[in-house]
Amino acid sequence: MFYTVKDLIEQSHDYPSIADLMITVEAENTGRSKDKIRSLMERNLEAMEHSVKQGIAGVKSVTGLTGGDAKRMDAYIDDGDFLSGKPILEAVRNAIAVNEVNAKMGLICATPTAGSAGVLAGVLMAVRDRLKMTRDEQVDFLFVAGAFGLAIANNSSIAGAEGGCQAEVGSASAMAAAALVCAKGGTADQAGYAVAITLQNMMGLICDPVAGLVEVPCVKRNALGSSQAMISADMALAGIKNVIPVDEVVEAMHRVGQQMPSIFKETAEGGLATTPTALKLKKEIFGD
Amino acid sequence: MKDLRFNSVFDIIGPVMVGPSSSHTAGAARIGKVVRSIFGEEPERITIDLYESFAKTYRGHGTDVAIVGGLLGMEPDDERLADSLKIAYDKGIKVAFVPKSDKVDHPNTTKITMVKGDRKLTVTGVSIGGGNIQISEINGFKISLSMGTPTYITIHQDVAGMIAKVTDVFSSRDINIGTMTVTRESKGEKAIMIIEVDDRKDHEEILKKLKSLKNMDNVTFFE
Numbered sequence: 324m325f326y327t328v329k330d331l332i333e334q335s336h337d338y339p340s341i342a343d344l345m346i347t348v349e350a351e352n353t354g355r356s357k358d359k360i361r362s363l364m365e366r367n368l369e370a371m372e373h374s375v376k377q378g379i380a381g382v383k384s385v386t387g388l389t390g391g392d393a394k395r396m397d398a399y400i401d402d403g404d405f406l407s408g409k410p411i412l413e414a415v416r417n418a419i420a421v422n423e424v425n426a427k428m429g430l431i432c433a434t435p436t437a438g439s440a441g442v443l444a445g446v447l448m449a450v451r452d453r454l455k456m457t458r459d460e461q462v463d464f465l466f467v468a469g470a471f472g473l474a475i476a477n478n479s480s481i482a483g484a485e486g487g488c489q490a491e492v493g494s495a496s497a498m499a500a501a502a503l504v505c506a507k508g509g510t511a512d513q514a515g516y517a518v519a520i521t522l523q524n525m526m527g528l529i530c531d532p533v534a535g536l537v538e539v540p541c542v543k544r545n546a547l548g549s550s551q552a553m554i555s556a557d558m559a560l561a562g563i564k565n566v567i568p569v570d571e572v573v574e575a576m577h578r579v580g581q582q583m584p585s586i587f588k589e590t591a592e593g594g595l596a597t598t599p600t601a602l603k604l605k606k607e608i609f610g611d
Numbered sequence: 612m613k614d615l616r617f618n619s620v621f622d623i624i625g626p627v628m629v630g631p632s633s634s635h636t637a638g639a640a641r642i643g644k645v646v647r648s649i650f651g652e653e654p655e656r657i658t659i660d661l662y663e664s665f666a667k668t669y670r671g672h673g674t675d676v677a678i679v680g681g682l683l684g685m686e687p688d689d690e691r692l693a694d695s696l697k698i699a700y701d702k703g704i705k706v707a708f709v710p711k712s713d714k715v716d717h718p719n720t721t722k723i724t725m726v727k728g729d730r731k732l733t734v735t736g737v738s739i740g741g742g743n744i745q746i747s748e749i750n751g752f753k754i755s756l757s758m759g760t761p762t763y764i765t766i767h768q769d770v771a772g773m774i775a776k777v778t779d780v781f782s783s784r785d786i787n788i789g790t791m792t793v794t795r796e797s798k799g800e801k802a803i804m805i806i807e808v809d810d811r812k813d814h815e816e817i818l819k820k821l822k823s824l825k826n827m828d829n830v831t832f833f834e
Contacts, residue, residue: 326615349620354811363621370627425630428673428693435623435741437633443624465624472623477615481623482634482740484664484718490740498623535668537631588718589635590667609670 324348328474328518328569332511341505341514342463345470364462370432371421371444377429378420384427386608389538393420410449411550418445418549422542434465435472435481438537439495441545443468446499446552454506468502471518478570479577483530483589486580488544493525493576496548496555503556517559519569521551522576529587531594534605540595616739618759626742628687634719635665635672638738640692643681645746645758646723646734648831649803651766654725656705657682662720665738666710675708678721687742722748730796732803749803754792761811762833763818768826769795769802777804780820786810801828 325331338344383390396416418441434443480486500517533539586593628637680695719738735748746756795802821830
């Protein structure tokens with residue numbers, strides 16, 4: 324087992340890939356066969372594919388606060404006239420799709436949480452054809468993301484109620500960035516830099532859900548979290564390093580999470596949740 | 612090996628679940644499911660105390676719906692979760708939610724009391740993120756159950772020799788017991804054993820064997 328990102332990177336040198344290390348560790352920890360572990364992960368991949376497709380087709384949440392934006396983004400991409408790049412916009416569209424499905428109490432795969440489920444599925448579905456990834460390579464992508472996610476979770480947090488949104492969308496974006504680096508043929512060290520670059524930019528992000536719902540601003544934070552994963556991965560692949568070592572960034576995020584007042588940790592008592600519009604919406608939805 | 616909060620890649624990638632929140636919906640449903648298994652039968656009355664973030668945002672996240680779904684035996688990916696309150700109502704189960712202002716150790720905490728006839732059980736569960744949970748208290752006894760390791764929960768009559776019979780089933784298969792909690796509702800009534808083991812092998816045969824023991828009411832296995 325690895326405890327830190329540094330452990331993970333060092334131990335991965337003894338295996339063909341980070342995904343292989345993760346599957347070996349999982350087999351040791353759980354007593355499950357490697358085939359069983361891969362098939363469980365493939366089931367997660369299928370749920371991700373399904374939620375992306377469903378969201379792009381167009382959904383509406385129970386409250387009506389969110390829904391329809393993935394469809395809007397899809398039409399915009401189809402028009403072909405945009406500012407940034409197509410892969411990034413597709414990742415954004417996919418991430419919105421998953422979180423819109425989540426908000427309507429549809430079926431999603433939490434990565435690492437439901438509120439941040441759009442990021443990883445979003446980027447994977449945006450790059451898999453471009454990178455000509457086989458089915459097995461797509462499953463590997465999820466194991467790599469999970470490996471980095473475990474190292475973050477065990478040294479910090481992945482719950483908004485414990486660490487704010489940095490712990491959720493921040494962690495999701497960092498995991499996704501690392502997996503993207505590996506899928507594009509980068510090194511384990513570069514994946515580590517991508518994690519560091521992402522987390523240090525997400526640091527301090529609060530969790531302030533309007534009316535306590537996983538809708539506003541969660542859907543858009545997933546969208547931008549996915550775009551950041553793509554850009555952090557490109558930065559690391561370009562050879563850009565990070566001054567603060569990745570495990571120190573993780574530790575700093577943990578400290579920031581502990582120091583963060585509880586009004587910013589999924590209690591809907593601060594930030595966007597207490598704006599006049601949010602309070603009005605809360606009253607309309609719940610009647611008090 | 613260090614004591615880690617997260618040991619499995621599926622703690623991070625997964626679960627596949629009904630939205631919108633892994634901690635407030637999936638974790639809440641899992642707590643409900645475990646509490647139901649510990650109780651071992653359908654309750655007549657349920658009181659659900661909610662603390663901190665659970666208390667403040669439970670309606671928006673469907674925490675109420677999810678806990679009750681779990682208490683009815685549903686998994687976090689069960690699409691009937693959204694209708695659990697109605698299902699409980701139709702079954703005549705009385706459910707009360709009580710948001711509490713007391714400080715507790717973890718922000719996503721719920722204390723669930725189930726009652727059927729003279730039987731009463733109170734369990735405290737914590738949702739630690741990503742759908743992962745811990746059980747921290749049963750009937751006032753502090754415990755620490757991560758539910759991340761293979762776990763058997765038995766409900767049986769409080770009579771002499773039950774512990775020996777149950778542990779024998781594991782030792783005869785060379786399975787090591789990591790932790791074990793034994794508690795009871797009152798002397799000579801129903802008792803509960805929660806057994807965390809190091810190996811999930813043979814769990815189907817073990818379940819069958821445990822259920823066939825005299826004075827055993829119910830056994831559940833959690834992967």
